[in-house]
Amino acid sequence: MTAATMELVCPAGTPAALEAAVDAGADTVYLGFRDATNARNFPGLNFSRDDLRRGLAYAHARGRKVYLAINTFPHVADDGPWRSAVDDAAALGVDAVILADIGLLAYAAAHHPALRRHLSVQASAAHPLALEYYVREFGISRAVLPRVLTVSQVKAIAAEGRVETEVFVYGGLCPMAEGRCALSSYATGRSPNTFGVCSPASHVQYLTIDDALVARLGDFTINRFAAGESPGYPTLCKGRFEAGGRQTYLFEDPVSLDARPLIPEFAAAGVRALKIEGRQRGRAYVAQVVGALRSAVDAAASGRPASSQALTALSEGGQATSGAYRKGWR
Amino acid sequence: MKPVLTLGPHLYHWPADEWRDFYFRIADEAPVESVCIGEIVCPKRAPFTLPHYEAVIARLRAAGKEVVLSTPALIVDDRDVALLQGALAMEGFLVEANDVAALALLSGRPHAVGPYVNTYNRATAVRLAAGGAVRVTVPVELPAESVSLLAGLPAPDIEVQVFGRWPLAVSARCYHSRAYGRSKDACLYACGEDPDGLPVDTLDGEHFLAVNGVQTLSSSYGCLLRELGRLRQSGVRRFRLSPQRTDMVELAKLYRGVLDDRLLAEEAWMSVERLVGPIPLSNGFFHGREGVRLV
Numbered sequence: 001m002t003a004a005t006m007e008l009v010c011p012a013g014t015p016a017a018l019e020a021a022v023d024a025g026a027d028t029v030y031l032g033f034r035d036a037t038n039a040r041n042f043p044g045l046n047f048s049r050d051d052l053r054r055g056l057a058y059a060h061a062r063g064r065k066v067y068l069a070i071n072t073f074p075h076v077a078d079d080g081p082w083r084s085a086v087d088d089a090a091a092l093g094v095d096a097v098i099l100a101d102i103g104l105l106a107y108a109a110a111h112h113p114a115l116r117r118h119l120s121v122q123a124s125a126a127h128p129l130a131l132e133y134y135v136r137e138f139g140i141s142r143a144v145l146p147r148v149l150t151v152s153q154v155k156a157i158a159a160e161g162r163v164e165t166e167v168f169v170y171g172g173l174c175p176m177a178e179g180r181c182a183l184s185s186y187a188t189g190r191s192p193n194t195f196g197v198c199s200p201a202s203h204v205q206y207l208t209i210d211d212a213l214v215a216r217l218g219d220f221t222i223n224r225f226a227a228g229e230s231p232g233y234p235t236l237c238k239g240r241f242e243a244g245g246r247q248t249y250l251f252e253d254p255v256s257l258d259a260r261p262l263i264p265e266f267a268a269a270g271v272r273a274l275k276i277e278g279r280q281r282g283r284a285y286v287a288q289v290v291g292a293l294r295s296a297v298d299a300a301a302s303g304r305p306a307s308s309q310a311l312t313a314l315s316e317g318g319q320a321t322s323g324a325y326r327k328g329w330r
Numbered sequence: 331m332k333p334v335l336t337l338g339p340h341l342y343h344w345p346a347d348e349w350r351d352f353y354f355r356i357a358d359e360a361p362v363e364s365v366c367i368g369e370i371v372c373p374k375r376a377p378f379t380l381p382h383y384e385a386v387i388a389r390l391r392a393a394g395k396e397v398v399l400s401t402p403a404l405i406v407d408d409r410d411v412a413l414l415q416g417a418l419a420m421e422g423f424l425v426e427a428n429d430v431a432a433l434a435l436l437s438g439r440p441h442a443v444g445p446y447v448n449t450y451n452r453a454t455a456v457r458l459a460a461g462g463a464v465r466v467t468v469p470v471e472l473p474a475e476s477v478s479l480l481a482g483l484p485a486p487d488i489e490v491q492v493f494g495r496w497p498l499a500v501s502a503r504c505y506h507s508r509a510y511g512r513s514k515d516a517c518l519y520a521c522g523e524d525p526d527g528l529p530v531d532t533l534d535g536e537h538f539l540a541v542n543g544v545q546t547l548s549s550s551y552g553c554l555l556r557e558l559g560r561l562r563q564s565g566v567r568r569f570r571l572s573p574q575r576t577d578m579v580e581l582a583k584l585y586r587g588v589l590d591d592r593l594l595a596e597e598a599w600m601s602v603e604r605l606v607g608p609i610p611l612s613n614g615f616f617h618g619r620e621g622v623r624l625v
Contacts, residue, residue: 073450076476102430103453123448126406126502129431136434137461148502153406176546177404179448181499182471183539186548186621189614191471193448218620221532237499242531243509243541250505250530250541 006266007273008297009067009166010290013045013280018055020283022064025294029059030067030098031279032196037085038069039122040279041196052092065095069279071120071179072196073101083107090115098144099123100179105138119143121168122179122192126153128160135163142166144275146178151262151325155269164272169259170293170311171277173321175237175252183236187218199235206231215239255321258311260293262325263300331567333589335582336364336489338467338572339400339426341497341542343375343521350382352573357389359579361586362571365390368400368417370428370444372504372521372543373409399423403446404500404544405431424464437461445469445491445570446500450476452483459485467570470496470552473618478564487568490561492554493581493602494572495527495540495547496612496621505541526575537610550612550622555602556595557616558588576606 010026012018021029032038034046047055052068059066068089074082082101086108089097096116099105100123108117119125119134121144134140142164145154158165176183178192185191188203205216215223215234222234232238237251257277259266266274274297276289289311296306337356340349356365367386369376390397399417402410414432417425427433428446438461445467449455455466465487468477481488506528507517521528527540527547537549551574554561558569569589571582584601587593603611614623 073448074453076451076472076479079451079453101448101450101454102457103451103455106457107453123430124404125430126404127411127429127431129405129411129434130429133430133434133437137437137457146502149406175503176499176501180404180446182469182496182615182621183498183546185471185615186496186498186539189618189620193450193469194471219622220536220538221534224533240533241538242533242535243528246509247533248509250509251501251546 006263006271006297006301007166008290008293009273009275010293011171011276011279011281011286012055013040013042014283015047015051015055016283017279017281017286018066019058020287021290022059022062024287024290026064026290028065028067028095028273029055030069030275031055032069032071033085033088035081035085036075036194036196037072037082039071039120039192039196040069041072042201042280045280049088049092052088052094056092056094060093067096067098067118068094069098069120070104071098071100071122073179073193074104075194079103086112086115096141102137105134105140109138113139116141118166119163120179121146124177124179126177128157128162131157131160131163142272144168147174147257148177149325151265151269154266154271154325158266158270158272161270165270166273166275167259167266167271168257168277169263169266169274170289171257173252173255173257181237187220187236199233204234253321257321259322259325260296260306262322263296263306267300333562334364334568335362335585335589336398336568336570337362337366337578337582338491338494338570339366339368339370340573341371341495341545341547342525342527342573342575343372343519343543344525345522346378346382349379350386352578353386354389355579356582357386357393357395360582362395362582364396364398364568366398366400366426368426369413370400370403370446371545373402373413374517375519375521375543376413397423398426398442400426400444401428401432403428403444403497404502405429406502427463433458433461440464443467443486445497449480452480455480455483455486455488459483465489465568467491467568470498471615471621474557474560474564474616475618477561477566477616481561481565488566489568489570490554490566491552491570491572492558492561492585493570494552494574495550496552496615497545497547497572498539498621499546501544501546504544505546506543509541548612548621550610550624551606552613552615553599553602553611554613554616555585555588555599557613558585558595562589574606580605
């Protein structure tokens with residue numbers, strides 16, 4: 001497989017971002033409904049049914065696709081919103097749904113067998129055996145692989161060829177096994193799995209204490225920035241903590257993933273699609289990042305060296321990493 | 331059905347003879363009906379305890395306890411799969427899946443599902459039961475109403491962790507070795523230095539989390555002792571104690587006493603506080619609040 005056939009899957013949190021992504025060269029836009037059924041359940045973000053209908057028309061008219069992320073875990077007391085999200089996705093004609101919950105996968109497979117089912121990164125399927133289970137039980141067509149894997153692990157899974165693979169190449173980096181992390185709800189009562197939020201802004205407070213800016217999440221100090229230091233958002237796993245007598249970014253530095261240099265390797269491994277994180281980002285960001293990734297994918301497809309176009313100003317903390325894909329990161 | 335106390339898998343890297351003696355004492359003295367053994371955090375630790383399995387299993391079974399084989403919380407590479415296959419190769423045991431990858435091999439035969447698999451709703455629980463899951467330990471962040479609705483299903487049996495640090499996250503990366511300035515592949519078993527986990531404090535010096543190899547746990551010990559009555563009323567019959575470096579035999583006796591209505595929850599609570607010393611207790615998840623809270 002060549003990079004020419006690799007699909008570029010891009011985020012949209014608003015109709016404006018969807019159009020920006022399509023115009024900048026996205027093959028596919030992924031998005032979520034405006035409720036707890038998706039893992040970016042932020043105020044002012046996401047799509048109504050009408051927004052989706054219009055977005056589908058815009059993308060399909062230009063030969064592009066739209067995927068709907070329904071990738072949180074349905075509440076036991078009321079799984080209605082999740083089921084209706086799947087039903088509406090089928091009725092409106094989205095090109096695939098991105099699911100993480102076993103019960104919801106079973107529902108989609110039973111009620112909408114013709115609707116393509118992709119396994120969300122939130123299912124954290126990190127080994128070919130896990131994919132075997134989801135293919136056999138629910139007929140998934142594609143799996144989005146965890147960001148915790150190394151390139152050689154991605155290659156091993158893609159080479160099995162049981163299912164299409166999609167990997168993250170740019171954006172936020174989750175250092176834990178995705179969909180299996182309750183750090184946020186330990187501190188705030190809300191997690192990606194239950195409410196579609198991680199370290200929610202509603203629980204963030206910035207305080208100035210002795211000339212330092214203290215970033216708190218719930219009742220806990222997650223970081224402290226000296227005067228002159230550029231402050232960051234207190235995402236729990238990107239915080240500074242003390243362990244073994246040292247104050248460090250114990251889990252992960254405040255950096256973003258930029259795996260553009262690895263695109264030729266992903267193509268050679270048979271990876272089917274490349275994904276950009278960031279449904280919470282604005283249209284200008286989306287346009288710039290999608291444009292840069294489009295160039296990188298096209299360059300790889302024609303064997304040209306990747307452009308060194310700087311995107312670091314857009315990254316979290318202004319720094320980028322190739323993440324776990326390069327084993328040294330571990 | 332009489333309430334069942336389960337001892338969850340030992341999560342920490344202890345010297346192998348201490349690990350063995352811990353289980354021997356559980357076999358001889360702890361009023362628990364079911365005991366999980368198995369290295370679920372890091373496959374590199376397994377060779378140390380494996381030579382003791384036969385003796386530990388024999389002692390537990392001689393004491394009339396069910397032995398469940400727990401398998402890795404995150405299956406990423408072939409060393410994790412080897413542990414899973416090792417458990418499957420042992421005849422006559424219930425195997426507990428902690429990663430969906432294990433379900434690929436366990437479906438179709440009776441098995442247990444641990445708290446690391448995302449069982450958040452009835453449709454998922456029913457699907458797991460159809461695949462052979464006879465019992466499911468629910469994820470730590472499920473609130474009381476959800477637990478109660480799951481426990482109302484005819485199958486599977488629902489188990490709830492009622493003591494021990496809440497397992498909050500797992501990663502392919504080892505923060506324990508990172509904290510010691512080592513790489514995961516050359517970790518020199520940094521996790522062995524911290525038999526109850528490496529304390530992770532905030533910059534204000536507050537205890538917050540504990541790192542155990544690739545696993546991140548709460549600093550507080552989860553304690554649903556006062557909630558046992560409500561759990562039983564909702565149909566939960568299985569209660570899991572997760573081992574910590576405290577007197578787990580005494581602890582099991584306190585829970586047993588409350589379950590058998592020989593001891594008031596409040597009395598037992600005070601005894602648990604004395605046992606665990608300065609470590610705070612938490613129950614917030616169960617009450618739909620921040621997990622760290624004590625409601």
